[in-house]
Amino acid sequence: MLESLLINFFFLLVPVLIYLIFFEYRSFTYNKFIIFVFAAITMVLCMVFPIKLEIGYIVDMRYIPFLIFALYVGYRYTFLLYIVLNITRFIIGNEGFLQSLAFSTIILFVVPLCHQWFIKQPPKKRILCAIIVSMSTTIFYDLTLIAFIHALDREYWTLVVHTLFTHALVMAVIMILIEKIIANHMARDLLFQSERIDVVSHLAASVAHEIRNPLTVTNGFLQLLGKSQTITEEEKMYIEYSLIELKRAEGIVSEFLAFSRPQSENMVYSNLEAETEYIKNIMTPFANMHDVQIQSSVRNTLKLRYDKNQIQQCLINLFKNAIEAMRDTGGTLTIDVSEEKRAVVVKITDTGIGMTKEEITQLGRPYYSTKKEGTGLGMLMVYSTIRKLNGKIKVESEKGKGTTFSFTIPTS
Known part of the structure; x- marks a missing residue:
């Protein structure tokens, strides 16, 4: 036997x-x-x-x-x-x-x-x-x-x-x-995710500031050139295209700058309520353009120490992605901040197009995006920010039904 x-x-x-x-x-x-x-x-x-x-x-x-x-x-x-x-x-x-x-x-x-x-x-x-x-x-x-x-x-x-x-x-x-x-x-x-974020962080720290200055100067001169009375309409059109591309390049550089280490002057000790309300207010016009309703709930008494600018940029990226996922049909964007044992839990839920399991596994990788015009740096910045706070990220999604992006941040 x-x-x-x-x-x-x-x-x-x-x-x-x-x-x-x-x-x-x-x-x-x-x-x-x-x-x-x-x-x-x-x-x-x-x-x-x-x-x-x-x-x-x-x-x-x-x-x-x-x-x-x-x-x-x-x-x-x-x-x-x-x-x-x-x-x-x-x-x-x-x-x-x-x-x-x-x-x-x-x-x-x-x-x-x-x-x-x-x-x-x-x-x-x-x-x-x-x-x-x-x-x-x-x-x-x-x-x-x-x-x-x-x-x-x-x-x-x-x-x-x-x-x-x-x-x-x-x-x-x-x-x-x-x-x-x-x-x-x-x-x-x-x-692997940590190694990717570290590579991008080092790259951002060493390159982003140096690139931003010449971009700003070039942008200023092109604007002055566009006001000239001696250039043709076709040349003005070329200048407008150049300004658009410069603006896009500055946006990418700004996303790189978000990977830098938390700055002491931006550190706060809070329960995320002020940041949640602020991001809701500034994103409401963008949401209204796409017939999206924003609902928020803060049921958290625990406080965290974090870089306010980075958390705000993190929430902006998540809100923007959620709204863009509902731009064709409209829907509801919900953010819920709660506490669980000794951790703060933030859940951002949309009723958009959703993602497959394969797409979820790719999130946070440099230059990977589910949007044709996306760079993937926004989501990489989200993963980087939560990682700096020793947090954990969880994504649940179903095609055609929506996505829930949640992260848990310990208070100690």
């Missing part, structure tokens, strides 16, 4: 290690397919090589990959896994196929309901949730067997206890490994 148990555990463990070594760096969509293949193979192997007990019962761990997949992925691929499970069980034959079909059908319809809630939880809660789900399904399955087993002796209840403990332990080990992979992936992304 111990040998069969270790073999089943081996079937569950190896795919996790293979994924970690060979497939961790693949894209999200490709990863989901690979995970499905691994889960299906693991599930089939657990059924083909079950744990045969001396008292005559046969158990396996087929539902551990099935449950994990349902919790992390949801209905779409889980339905395919459900088909693989029951086809394999039908081919294996023997008694119990109908019970297995009914039980797996219940899991298919119930467990993926927790998917959206599950993926939003912190790692420790996800591990605990998976263990509870595994134990609950094991208990439910054992209780359903009562209808088919007439003599429930001590050996049966001993089997139930051992099965329950084994499933919980194996689920805990696999979930810890999975969450470790996820944590490593997030840490690597954060490291």
Whole structure:
């Protein structure tokens, strides 16, 4: 029995290690397919090589990959896994196929309901949730067997206890490994993001001020030249084009300057209420142009120390992006400032065009923008500002429904 148990555990463990070594760096969509293949193979192997007990019962761990997949992925691929499970069980034959079909059908319809809630939880809660789900399904399955087993002796209840403990332990080990992979992936992304921001920050500090001065001088001379009475209309048109491009260049330089270190003369100690109200007031005319309503709520008593100019520029960039995402249809822009334990939470929500998961993963990268005319520096500045405050950023979006951009800043 111990040998069969270790073999089943081996079937569950190896795919996790293979994924970690060979497939961790693949894209999200490709990863989901690979995970499905691994889960299906693991599930089939657990059924083909079950744990045969001396008292005559046969158990396996087929539902551990099935449950994990349902919790992390949801209905779409889980339905395919459900088909693989029951086809394999039908081919294996023997008694119990109908019970297995009914039980797996219940899991298919119930467990993926927790998917959206599950993926939003912190790692420790996800591990605990998976263990509870595994134990609950094991208990439910054992209780359903009562209808088919007439003599429930001590050996049966001993089997139930051992099965329950084994499933919980194996689920805990696999979930810890999975969450470790996820944590490593997030840490690597954060490291890359920090390196990108540092590069841009150094570039901004060394170049931006030097570029701005000649741009200002050139702008002034072009304006004077445009007032000359001796140039033709065509030449005036060229000057206007030059001024437009200079203005755009100055805007890019201004965005670079926002990456500089916080200035002592701009530091304040506040709960963000004044900045929220100020940004709402100056962005309202721009919002009205695009039929966007701005709603704000400040329910925060905690105070932070921050560079006022940088926070204001950060909020302006987020407001501007949100409004531009709703410029064709109008909508509502909501900013909510609240407190959570010892941290300030800011959520900016729009009802605009939304983004795909791939687009969300690209946010904060230099020169990446979802807008054709965008430079990506505005969002990079947002990530840089929040990083300086040791904050964490989270983006939730759905195509056609809108985006919620939230960041959490600790007070100490």
